Amino acid sequence: VPSDYFSPTGQHWGNPLFLWEQMEASGFYWWKLRLRMLFESVDLVLIDHFRGFDQYWAIPATDKTAENGSWVNGPGKKFFDAMIREFGTLPVIAEDLGLITAEVNTMRKECGFPGMKVLQFAFSEDWQQPFLPHNVEFLSVIYTGTHDNNTTKGWWKNVSPEMRQNVSRYLGFETDEESISAALVRLAWMSPANLALAPLQDLLNLDESSRMNLPGTIEGNWLWRCSNEELHSLDPNFLREWTEIS
Template identity: 55%
Template sequence: MTVRRRAGVLLHPTSLPGPEGIGTFGTELTGFLDFLSKAGFSLWQVLPLTPPAAGNSPYSSYSAFGGNHLLIDLQQLVEEGDLSSRALQNHFPQELVDFKQVTPWKEQLLHEAAENFFKQGQTPRLKEFWQFCDTTYWLHDYALFMALKQHYHGTPWHRWPNELAQRNPRALQQAALQLGPEIGARKYQQWQFFRQWQRVRSAAAERGIAIIGDLPIFVAHDSADVWCNQELFLLDTKGKSTVVAGVPPDYFSATGQLWGNPLYNWAAMEQQGYGWWIARFRQLFELFDQIRIDHFRGFEAAWHVPATAKTAARGSWVPGPGAVFFDAVKASLGNLSFIAEDLGVITPEVEALRDRYDLPGMKILQFAFDSDAANPYLPHNHRTNSVVYTGTHDNDTTRGWFNTLSPKIINRMYDYLGLPGTNPVQDLIRVALMSVAGTAIIPLQDLLELPTEARMNQPGVALGNWSWRYQSTQLKPGLADYYADLLRRYGRG
């Protein structure tokens, strides 16, 4: 069977240029899609689009179902009459996302837009809004959760009054009445997020571009998901985690990575037919064409760390649901298009689970040159059913990575590639594109040959991540033509 060789670009929407201090679903995104189309790329990969919580990370969210309201394009709200154009005047820096300034400014304007929207009375848009509310089953719980968090000044849900933490129906009803305007504003934000995203997806499809989404396997403890489904997580009677997620010492950290997420009560989930997960997958495939499952190995076994531990070094692997889970998902939703993030400590059991469902794994070229010929990331060990990257959002940019290499590894890399080594970033991109892997994904930072300062995330570092943005002037004339020629040369599109 002939497999289409595809190529794409990794870029989170927050990294788009624009006047709002953070990337949005506005005209700059359309310009980025035009660049992808002209350059011949047929895939765009994003990070999770859920509302960020701790450290502004898209991998730590207040909801596995909600959308990041900071991505809403305010100009569209002006055009619809929900905001005044004067409200958009600001002087945010263009180089980075200053979350400390942008978040309160944008949330205030979104609340103002919601208030103006509801004042307009009966309109076709109001009918559309109520239809969204009626058909989005998780929406009220999420909006109530966020309203309560604001009411209690950001306090985690397990520290709220007991009747609210334990979801007493009468207490929830009283809270909903008391916090009605804030709940309405949160629902308005979600409505606008999802309608704007559908326009983005349509614009991508018109250009022949499929979108790859990202699913973090774990959710945040302080989230609507855990608050509403406490029986599905390993918690004590007060709602606190008994064990938390992470990974043991690895490439990124000598003490492991202590993520702190609660872990699943898989027995309880199985009793419910994995309904929460099936609903999550169903929604994601309404938003994306393909899904990368972050930390795929957690479905085979997860690293359980005592909740009191200071690092992830002390923990144990505990079996997950494995094939039983994926059989249930497949029976409910049919064959779905996943990418298995199979990096780190991968066992034969994890590989068997991945291959049982014919899921492509990931090959990272920055990991390829620090050992011998058996290194699974070296191009001669790639498989057709895999996705090759120069690096991911957790890696340094390729230019920054190369600048940290020892002469020994540099020599090994160029001995392997058989190249003179005049441009290491372009060399690695070419290797990715000529790989037998069916899909090649290049972070935009590497297409632009940017240094370490453009890195998206440094695992284990709590602050200063996720803020990089590119400037529209960096997509210089001729860049799209250059990559269009390169993709044709290596049979990708």
């Protein structure tokens, strides 16, 4: 993808490009096999980089960064129409973060897929920011942060004083690094979104040393594991109460 919040030189994934014309000629056979296996294994599937089905960022194979590329048309809604004919209603979340066009939003809504809202991205001085809970639409999944974000406690330690002030203004009370995780989890749970998700690290109030992934890097990612002691230290009562209230 081109330059974004996570990487000024873009994200170079090193993936070969799909031959969409051949895939469509086969009736998207391989994709149907892949999705069938996923739907048999999990309750809900996150379609990462959803916008790539409308247009994707293609770069020369020899480039070392993702700066020099161009947008290429993907299969569009006809891909999802084929999947809906095969499976019926699709239990998916559309990852629609980053540079999202009106065409991508239209495709997502026509397919009936919820998009993503991330609270760590919400607290600029623009109170109409679409990630703020009061602006979130029902057809959404709201997160405190995703696997690509810092933990909420780690995020709080690294944001500007102005950002912290914006968070406190929105909450209506002062918070700190020991209480911020619970505060954002509660905001997510009370939002209008159809589904709210929080990483286990935020439920445990862990700092940046427990971050799962740092986009644009290879080493040291996806290593965090929850110990039995940490899991047993989690009090489920506050989640039960907030879920009942919401």
